[in-house]
Amino acid sequence: MFKHSLFIFSIIALFTTSACSRTETAQPVTLTFVSTYDGKESDLFKSRVKDFEQEHPNIKVNVVDVAFGSASNYVKTAMLGDQTLDGFRSDNSWVPEFVELGLLQPIDSMISSDDAADFNPAALESVKIKGRLYGLPTVVEAPALLYNKRILKESGFEAPPKTMDELMAVAKKVTGKGRYGIYVSDDSYFALPYIWAFGGDTITDDRKVHLVSAESVNGLAYMLQLRLNGVTQPYPDFTDSYAKMMNDFKSGKSAMIVNGPWAVSDLLSGSEFQDPGNLGIAAVPAGPGGQGSPAGGHSLVVSKYSKHPKETYRLIQFLTNAQSQARQVKEARTLPSRLSVYQNSSLASDPIVQGFKEVLNSARPRPRIPEGSLMFGDFTANVGQMLQKKITPSEAADNIEAAWRILLKLDR
CATH class of the missing domain: 3.40.190.10 (Periplasmic binding protein-like II)
Incomplete structure (x- = not known):
């Protein structure tokens, strides 16, 4: 009888623990993300953030708009001053300094090999520092x-x-x-x-x-x-x-x-x-x-001090996925950093997009x-x-x- 009761108690405890775990992961999370977009790109970014929130109803995103020219100092001041900041849009040239200051979360353990293989190699290499990956390229540029x-x-x-x-x-x-x-x-x-x-x-x-x-x-x-x-x-x-x-x-x-x-x-x-x-x-x-x-461009990065790094990664992965980048190309005339987007039926015959694709084949990361x-x-x-x-x-x-x-x- 004792053993039977102990067994039932264990089962109840197991289900209780599982329920608590599910409740804990389902708790609402609010992410603070710094955007340096303006014009059409800003409108598109906020539209995609809303799409993300609809797909992830327990994650809300507080978008903070900061002018591109002052964003680097804003981000450093915010993070070093212990302000809430989970992620931001970074110029690729800023990433090495942010890494040296210990402000970025490496994400190479979060990205799948298939997902990594879809990014333009030069764009991805631009945000790799000493073998660690620190961002997902949202746009790639090269003269x-x-x-x-x-x-x-x-x-x-x-x-x-x-x-x-x-x-x-x-x-x-x-x-x-x-x-x-x-x-x-x-x-x-x-x-x-x-x-x-x-x-x-x-x-x-x-x-x-x-x-x-x-x-x-x-x-x-x-x-x-x-x-x-x-x-x-x-x-x-x-x-x-x-x-x-x-x-x-x-x-x-x-x-x-x-x-x-x-x-x-x-x-x-x-x-x-x-x-x-x-x-x-x-x-x-x-x-x-x-x-x-x-190779120039911008990437979305995760703050080292974020209390929700996995949710922030989920956000930046959504904002740099093929669907997001295809819309970026059409609405903001940017170049996608994902190789698969160039195969999009509406872009495959675009002479400007395909012309720059050839240029990107010889792109090289800056120091x-x-x-x-x-x-x-x-x-x-x-x-x-x-x-x-x-x-x-x-x-x-x-x-x-x-x-x-x-x-x-x-x-x-």
Whole structure:
């Protein structure tokens, strides 16, 4: 009798424990998520958050809107100040610093191998630090060679240049009669494809500086040679550089530029691209040392201090799934970070999406170091001085390397 009663008691206890566990996991949870979206992307993001809440009725999401320019400091202040924050949208270049500060939750144990395999490799690598994964890419970006198909065809070119030698030849051929071949920007982000094309490098993940190598200097020298050959913009300096580059290309004053997918909506408003089919998209040409464009973009990350990391991961996985990204492409004209989205029937024939897909095949992560987002200040300043012929490519490389060694606190 005693044994029978003990057995019944054990069964009751087991069911009671199970019921308590179910009740505990079913308790309502509120997540605080910082959004840096604006415009159409913000509307879409909040719409998808509502969809998530409907699918997960016990999880509510408090969205905090923060301007992109101040988001990095806002997040650091909030987390280090013990404010409630479960996740946020991070620029990929911020991730190494956040990891060093111990602010991010690694998520490699949460993501399935099949899910990881669906992300663009360069996008996923951009948020991997020392082998650990710290975010799910929501959008991926990389500069491309954008070209005016009509201008190139009228000059005898049926296809865009595929090598740096061909780029020089095409630029020379189309220059004349108030038009020039290619806008060469002083923004050093757009200099990376030239440096990589000649086999050079900037800063490696193990904090080695390589800009004074012969290969890196050759990449800078090629940019200057375009200027010296008279096939670039006629302006003496880089005042309003980005606006001039865009306006000249939209009006047909220039035949080619290097820019990313974020520029497409603006370009399609120009007189040259009323027919979107006239906008050509190709990888930045290869050089003797290879090919590559810097992989940029944003990822959704989980706070190390979140009390609900699993629920937050569930949220960011939903917001970066194929359905979310397909809507992003259609409504906000971004590029998906998931490979499967490019096979979507409504996107498979989209020349802009598919054009950038080819560019992403040669995308490369930028240096994954905490100071990575700060490296472009001295870089851009010296590239601009070089392109104005005030210093040589070697002097520019020396100046940049010296500044980076100070930034990284390296011994000379």
